[in-house]
Amino acid sequence: MAESDQVILTMTGISRAFPGVQALQDVDFNLRRGEIHALMGENGAGKSTLIKVLTGVEAPDTGVINLDGKEVQVKSPQHAQDLGISTVYQEINLCPNLTVAENILIGREPRRAGRIDWKRMNAEAREILLRLDVDIDVTRTLGSYSVAIQQMAAIARALEIASAKILILDEPTSSLDAYETSQLFGVMRKLKSQGTAVIFITHFIDQVYEIADRITVLRNGKLVGVYDTAALTHLELISNMLGRNLVELENVSKSRTRRAQSFSSEPLMQARELGSTGAIEPFDLDLYAGEVVGLAGLLGSGRTEIASLLFGIDKPDHGTLTYDGAVVRKYSPLASIARGVALSPEDRKAAGIVEDLSVRENIVLAMQASRGWFRFLSSAKQTEIADKYIKLLNIVTPSPEQPVKNLSGGNQQKVILARWLATNPQLLILDEPTRGIDVGAKAEIQKLVVALAEEGKACIFISSELDEVLRCSDRVVVLRDQEKITELAGDEMNETLIMQTIAGS
Amino acid sequence: MNRSFKIDRKFVPLLATVGLFTIGYILGAIKYPGMARPQTFFNLFIDNAFLLIAATGLTLVIISGGIDLSVGAVIALTSVVAADLMENVGLSSLVVMPLMLLMGAAFGALMGGIIHYFKVQPFIVTLAGMFFARGMAFFVSLDAITITDPIYRSLSLARIHLIGKAFVSVHVIVAFVVLAVFMYLAHLTRFGRTVYAMGGNEQSARLMGLNVGRTKVMVYTLGGFCSALAGLVFSNNLLSGHGLYANGLEMEAIAAVIIGGTLLTGGVGYVFGTMFGVLVNGLIQVLIIFNGELSSWWTRIVIGLLTLVFILVQSTFTSWQRRQAGIRPTRKRSDAVATTSDGAVVPDTPTS
Numbered sequence: 001m002a003e004s005d006q007v008i009l010t011m012t013g014i015s016r017a018f019p020g021v022q023a024l025q026d027v028d029f030n031l032r033r034g035e036i037h038a039l040m041g042e043n044g045a046g047k048s049t050l051i052k053v054l055t056g057v058e059a060p061d062t063g064v065i066n067l068d069g070k071e072v073q074v075k076s077p078q079h080a081q082d083l084g085i086s087t088v089y090q091e092i093n094l095c096p097n098l099t100v101a102e103n104i105l106i107g108r109e110p111r112r113a114g115r116i117d118w119k120r121m122n123a124e125a126r127e128i129l130l131r132l133d134v135d136i137d138v139t140r141t142l143g144s145y146s147v148a149i150q151q152m153a154a155i156a157r158a159l160e161i162a163s164a165k166i167l168i169l170d171e172p173t174s175s176l177d178a179y180e181t182s183q184l185f186g187v188m189r190k191l192k193s194q195g196t197a198v199i200f201i202t203h204f205i206d207q208v209y210e211i212a213d214r215i216t217v218l219r220n221g222k223l224v225g226v227y228d229t230a231a232l233t234h235l236e237l238i239s240n241m242l243g244r245n246l247v248e249l250e251n252v253s254k255s256r257t258r259r260a261q262s263f264s265s266e267p268l269m270q271a272r273e274l275g276s277t278g279a280i281e282p283f284d285l286d287l288y289a290g291e292v293v294g295l296a297g298l299l300g301s302g303r304t305e306i307a308s309l310l311f312g313i314d315k316p317d318h319g320t321l322t323y324d325g326a327v328v329r330k331y332s333p334l335a336s337i338a339r340g341v342a343l344s345p346e347d348r349k350a351a352g353i354v355e356d357l358s359v360r361e362n363i364v365l366a367m368q369a370s371r372g373w374f375r376f377l378s379s380a381k382q383t384e385i386a387d388k389y390i391k392l393l394n395i396v397t398p399s400p401e402q403p404v405k406n407l408s409g410g411n412q413q414k415v416i417l418a419r420w421l422a423t424n425p426q427l428l429i430l431d432e433p434t435r436g437i438d439v440g441a442k443a444e445i446q447k448l449v450v451a452l453a454e455e456g457k458a459c460i461f462i463s464s465e466l467d468e469v470l471r472c473s474d475r476v477v478v479l480r481d482q483e484k485i486t487e488l489a490g491d492e493m494n495e496t497l498i499m500q501t502i503a504g505s
Numbered sequence: 506m507n508r509s510f511k512i513d514r515k516f517v518p519l520l521a522t523v524g525l526f527t528i529g530y531i532l533g534a535i536k537y538p539g540m541a542r543p544q545t546f547f548n549l550f551i552d553n554a555f556l557l558i559a560a561t562g563l564t565l566v567i568i569s570g571g572i573d574l575s576v577g578a579v580i581a582l583t584s585v586v587a588a589d590l591m592e593n594v595g596l597s598s599l600v601v602m603p604l605m606l607l608m609g610a611a612f613g614a615l616m617g618g619i620i621h622y623f624k625v626q627p628f629i630v631t632l633a634g635m636f637f638a639r640g641m642a643f644f645v646s647l648d649a650i651t652i653t654d655p656i657y658r659s660l661s662l663a664r665i666h667l668i669g670k671a672f673v674s675v676h677v678i679v680a681f682v683v684l685a686v687f688m689y690l691a692h693l694t695r696f697g698r699t700v701y702a703m704g705g706n707e708q709s710a711r712l713m714g715l716n717v718g719r720t721k722v723m724v725y726t727l728g729g730f731c732s733a734l735a736g737l738v739f740s741n742n743l744l745s746g747h748g749l750y751a752n753g754l755e756m757e758a759i760a761a762v763i764i765g766g767t768l769l770t771g772g773v774g775y776v777f778g779t780m781f782g783v784l785v786n787g788l789i790q791v792l793i794i795f796n797g798e799l800s801s802w803w804t805r806i807v808i809g810l811l812t813l814v815f816i817l818v819q820s821t822f823t824s825w826q827r828r829q830a831g832i833r834p835t836r837k838r839s840d841a842v843a844t845t846s847d848g849a850v851v852p853d854t855p856t857s
Binding site: 114 | 702
C-alpha cells in the first residue's frame with residue numbers, strides 16, 4: 001500500500017489512567033510524512049496526555065507506538081528528541097535570560113578545543129533562523145523579543161537539535177496576532193514541503209481549516225475519529241468535539257420551561273467596548289440582577305478571559321466597566337470582592353481550594369479576607385457558618401474539620417461556592433463549575449445556580465457543556481476566537497444555533 | 506571573550522559596580538594620599554582573597570537559581586579540621602590541604618544531591634549544612650588551634666612582588682586562578698551555560714534536554730570546594746583554626762555577588778562582576794580605616810544599603826526590559842498544565 005509508506009508514526013490502543021480519571025482510553029493515532037495533522041478536543045479530551053505519551057513525559061499503561069515501522073518505547077523527552085520527535089509548547093520552554101543563539105543551539109553548541117565557539121554558534125543560529133525567514137540579532141537575550149519571535153526560536157531549536165521528523169506544535173498561535181500567525185503558517189508549510197510531519201494542536205477552528213490536512217478529534221479520553229479536513233464541515237467538527245449529535249440536537253425538547261423573568265431594569269454590571277489585547281476583543285455586556293448569563297464557546301474562545309476581566313484579575317486596555325452605576329477604576333480581585341463580585345475559577349485545584357486546609361477554613365477564607373484580617377471570626381462563628389453551608393449545599397464531608405483534599409471533586413466545588421456565598425456576593429462568576437464532577441453533583445450545582453439567581457443575584461455561568469449552559473442560563477453569549485459573536489435569548493437558545501455560531505457558518 | 510565586553514543593556518549592573526569601585530577608589534586616593542600607594546590597592550586583594558574565592562563559588566550557585574548558606578560555616582570547619590589534622594594528628598599540610606578541598610567538595614556534593622534528588626529547597630538544605638558544619642567545627646575543637654606547620658607558615662608569609670616593593674600574597678594568586686577558571690566555566694563551557702539556563706527556567710532547561718541534575722550537584726560541589734579553599738586561605742592568613750571564624754560570612758559573600766551584578770533569582774550574572782562586588786566591600790573598609798573616625802560597622806551599613814539599591818535597580822531593570830519586549834504576563838491555560846477531566850492536575854514534572 002502506497003498509503004502505508006507515507007505513515008511515519010502510528011500509536012495503537014494507547015491508554016493512560018491517572019488517579020480517579022481515565023485520561024486516555026484505547027486511542028489510535030497515525031501521522032504521515034509531510035502532513036499537518038490537527039489534534040482537536042475540548043479540555044480533558046486527552047490531547048495533552050496523548051502528546052505526553054508520545055514525547056515520553058508519561059508512559060502509557062497500554063498501547064504500542066510505531067515510529068518509522070519500528071516499535072519504540074519513548075522513555076523521556078530527551079529520548080523523544082533523539083528519536084526525532086520535537087515539541088514546541090504553548091508556554092515557550094526556552095530560557096529568556098540566554099541569547100537567541102544559545103536557546104537554539106544549547107546542548108549542541110559548536111565547540112572548539114572543548115570550549116564554546118560563540119562566533120560560530122551565532123552564525124549558525126542566524127542561518128537557521130534565516131531559513132525560517134526570521135532576520136534578527138541572535139546575540140540579544142531571548143526575553144527581549146516578542147512572543148512570536150520566541151516561538152520561532154523554539155521551532156528553530158526543535159528543527160535543529162532534533163533534526164525533527166515529527167514536530168509537535170502545542171497551541172503555538174494562541175498568543176500570536178494575525179500577521180505573526182501567517183508567518184508561522186509559512187514556516188509550517190515550508191516544513192511540510194520538506195517532508196516533516198507536523199502535529200498542530202489549537203482551538204482556533206479557522207486556523208485548522210487554513211492549514212491542516214487531517215484532523216483527529218478526541219473527547220473524554222477517547223478517539224472520536226480521524227477526518228480529512230476537506231471532507232469535514234465546521235459544524236461536524238464542532239459537534240464531534242462537543243459530542244452532540246446533530247440529529248439528536250434537533251430533537252432536543254423545546255418544552256424546557258423558562259423561568260419567570262423578573263429582572264431589575266438597571267443593569268448591575270455593564271461592559272462597554274471592554275477588551276484586552278491578545279485576550280479578548282472589545283465586547284459589550286449587560287448583567288442584570290436575578291439572571292444567569294451563560295458563556296458558550298470553545299476552550300480559548302475568550303470565556304475565561306471575560307471572567308478574568310470582570311473579576312479584575314486582568315486589566316482591560318480598552319473600554320469601560322460600570323458596576324451598580326459607578327465606573328470601575330480599580331481592577332483587582334480584592335476590589336471586586338469588596339464590590340460584591342465573586343469568581344469561582346476554572347482550575348479548581350490550582351486557583352480555588354486550599355487543599356490542606358479544612359472545609360471550615362476554606363469556606364471562611366474569602367469572608368475573612370473581605371472583613372479584613374484583624375477582625376477575626378470566632379471559631380464558634382466559623383463553625384456555624386461552615387455548618388450552615390455544608391447543610392445548604394449538601395456538602396458530603398465527615399466533619400467541617402476534614403481537609404478539603406479528601407473530598408470528591410463535586411464537593412470541593414461546593415466548598416468553593418460556599419466560600420463565595422458566605423461573602424454574600426451580588427454577582428457570581430462561575431467558570432466551569434461542573435467540570436470533572438459526577439452527574440448527580442452537576443445537577444445539584446446547576447439547581448443551585450438557578451436558585452441563586454432567583455434570590456436576586458446575577459450569575460455568569462461558563463461551561464464547555466452546551467446543554468448545561470442552556471439549562472441554567474437566561475441568555476447565552478456566544479464566543480469564537482476571542483471575540484463575542486452574538487447573544488442569544490429565548491427561542492434562539494438552542495444547541496444547533498449555538499454550534500453554528502461557534503463554527504462560524 | 507570580546508562578546509562579554511560589548512556594551513549591552515545587560516551589562517549595565519556590572520558596569521555600574523565597576524564604575525562605583527573606580528570612582529570610589531579615585532576619590533579616596535585624592536582625599537587620602539595613602540590610598541594611592543600600590544600596596545594599599547594590593548592589600549584590597551590580599552585582605553579579601555578568601556572572600557573572593559568563596560563569593561566566586563557562590564556566584565555560580567546563585568546564577569543556577571540556588572543559594573548556599575553554608576559558606577561561612579564550611580570556612581570555619583575547614584580551618585579547624587585543617588589545624589587539628591596538622592597539629593594534633595601530625596599530618597603534613599601537603600596532605601591536609603587536598604584533603605580539605607576534598608572534604609569541602611564532598612560536603613557540597615552531598616548538599617547538591619539532597620537538593621536535587623529529594624527536591625528540597627536549597628535554602629533549607631544549606632541552612633542545615635551551615636548548622637552542621639559550624640557544629641562540627643566546635644565538635645573538633647572548642648578552642649582556637651594555632652598552626653605551626655612549616656610549609657603552611659611559609660605559604661602564609663610568601664610575598665610575590667609585582668611593582669617595586671608592592672606585593673601580593675599567594676592567596677591572591679589562588680583567588681585569581683579560581684576566578685579565571687570560573688569565568689571560563691561560566692561562559693565557555695556547556696556546563697556553565699546549563700547553569701545559566703537552569704537559573705533562567707529550570708523546567709525549560711530540562712525540556713531542552715540539558716542535564717539539570719548533574720549540573721546542579723556539580724554547582725554545589727564547586728561551591729563547597731570554593732568554601733573549603735576559602736577556609737584554607739583564611740586559616741593560612743591567621744595560621745590558626747577556630748569554629749568562630751567567618752561567622753556570617755555567607756551573607757557578605759551573597760552581598761558581594763549581588764553588588765557584582767548577579768540576579769538573586771538566578772539566570773543573570775557575571776563571575777567577573779563578583780570580583781568588583783568583593784572589591785567594593787573592601788574599598789568601604791579601607792575608606793573607613795583611612796577616615797579613622799567612623800566605626801567599622803559602617804561597612805555593614807553601607808553594604809546593606811548598596812545591596813538593597815542593587816536589588817531594586819535590577820528588579821526595575823528586569824520589568825522594564827520585559828515591557829520593552831511587550832511580553833504579557835504569561836497566562837497559563839488550565840490545559841497547559843494537563844488538567845484531566847476531573848480537574849486533577851496531572852503530575853507533570855515534580856516541582857519543588
